[in-house]
Amino acid sequence: MGQTATIPVLSSEEALARLKAAVHPKAQTYYAMYSSILGGIVTDPALMVLPMDDHMVHRGHAVFDTAAVVNGMVYQLDQHLDRFIRSAEMAKIPLPFSREQMREIILETIAASKQRKASVRYWLSAGPGGFGLSSSECVGSSFYVMIFAGLQYPDSYYTEGLRVITSTVPIKPPFFARVKSTNYLPNVLVVLEAKEKGVDSGIFIDERGMVGEGPNMNVAFVTKDQVLRHPKFDRILSGITAQRMLVLARRLVEQGLLKDVVVDDISVEEGKAAAEMLFFGSSIKVAPIVEWDGQPIGNGKPGPVAKALYELWLEDQQKGEGQLIPVPYRD
Ligand SMILES: Cc1ncc(COP(=O)(O)O)c(C=O)c1O
Known part of the structure; x- marks a missing residue:
């Protein structure tokens, strides 16, 4: 006689009950999900699932x-959607809907979440259809939209600044760094390595010894002669925040806080000799970095350009022309 089976084979009803029971407390901040598989929106986290x-x-x-959803508006939705579509083309994933339809689905899902401050993340996948490599077996691309409370970084990041290390994790080759694909293993490892070493984050360096980017943010510098310098975007993700900050930073040139804004290769040595170092990204916003590999950047304190750029970013999120898309809430 064989051993008695201990793992139950579940009916659909039992499986659904278990999915509901498995919802963990953190899922309270998962407000709504659209799935093209369902052809609709769900607000019960138990149903926010994907086909295997x-x-x-x-x-x-x-x-x-x-x-980001801020004050009931989506900040820079169109710029994010443009990058999303560029990524889909590079990954050879056909769009299941037009850009306009995807934009509407995103806005409708935010409306269904009733949240006026949240993150909206959306995915385009080759879709279901089997376990092979080629998407030729897939029945069609799938589209998912998730509304959740955004990543919360500690206040100290902004008041005291971050400490970073040069990551030992190899940077993605340029093509893969420019596609915002779901292959974030290197990015995850950068964060884990930084935490293991007791600092806040890590910096990818390319094989030429030039500064790349952070795990989910871009990195920029202010030189001692007041030039804002950002790495070229040909080997890293073209950050929507960074692109905007490079435009807004022109105002600081007019005000005399900066002399120029330059996009060019930046060596590690040059970066370490900077007066200020900054992170830019949709989740981190604009944050000062005060220490890199145990050495202070500038005087080791958040600098005036980081503060001024953060204020410009705040203002832009409230009233940036062409940057804010209203959500069609129903109440
Ligand atoms: C690898 C990487 N670089 C840079 C960024 C910053 O881009 P954004 O400003 O569009 O959030 C992100 C975040 O999306 C990222 O994942």
Whole structure:
């Protein structure tokens, strides 16, 4: 006689009950999800699930993007959507809907969440259809939208600044760094390595010894002669925040706080000799970095350009022309 089976084979009803029971407390901040598989929006976190045969799950054949909802408006939605579509093209994932339809689905999902401050992340996947590599077996691309409370970084990041290390994790080759795909293993490892070493984050350096980017943010510098310098975007993700900050920083040139804004290669030595070092990103916003590999950057304190750029970013999120898309809430 064989051993008695201890793992139950569940009916659909039992499985659904278990999915509901498995919802953990953190899921309270998952407000709504659209799934093209369902053709609708769910607000019960138990139902925010994906088919196992979706190529996003088992092959990482998917792209994504994230934008912020602030005061009931989506900040820079169109810029994020443009990058999303560029990523989809690079990853050879056909769009299941037009850009306009995806934009509407995103806005409708935010409206269904009733949240006026949140993050909206959306994914385009090669879709379900089997467990092979080629998406030719897929029944069609899938589109998912998730509304959740955004990443919360400690206040000290802004008041005291971050400490970073040069990551030992290899940077993605340029093509893969420019596609915002779901293959974030290197990015995850940068964060884990930084935490293991007792600092806040890590910096990818390319094989030429030039500064790349952070795990989910871009990095910029202010030189001792007041030039804001950002690495070229040909080997890193083209950050929507960084692109905007490079435009807004022109105002600081007019005000005399900066002499110029330059996009060019930046060596590690040059970066370490800077007066200020900054992170830019949709989740971190604008944050000063005060220490790199145990050495202070500038005087080791958050600098005036980081503060001025953070204020410009705050103002832009409230009233940036062409940057704010209203959500069609129903109440
Ligand atoms: C690798 C990487 N670089 C840079 C950024 C910053 O981009 P954004 O300003 O569009 O959030 C992100 C975040 O999306 C990222 O994942």
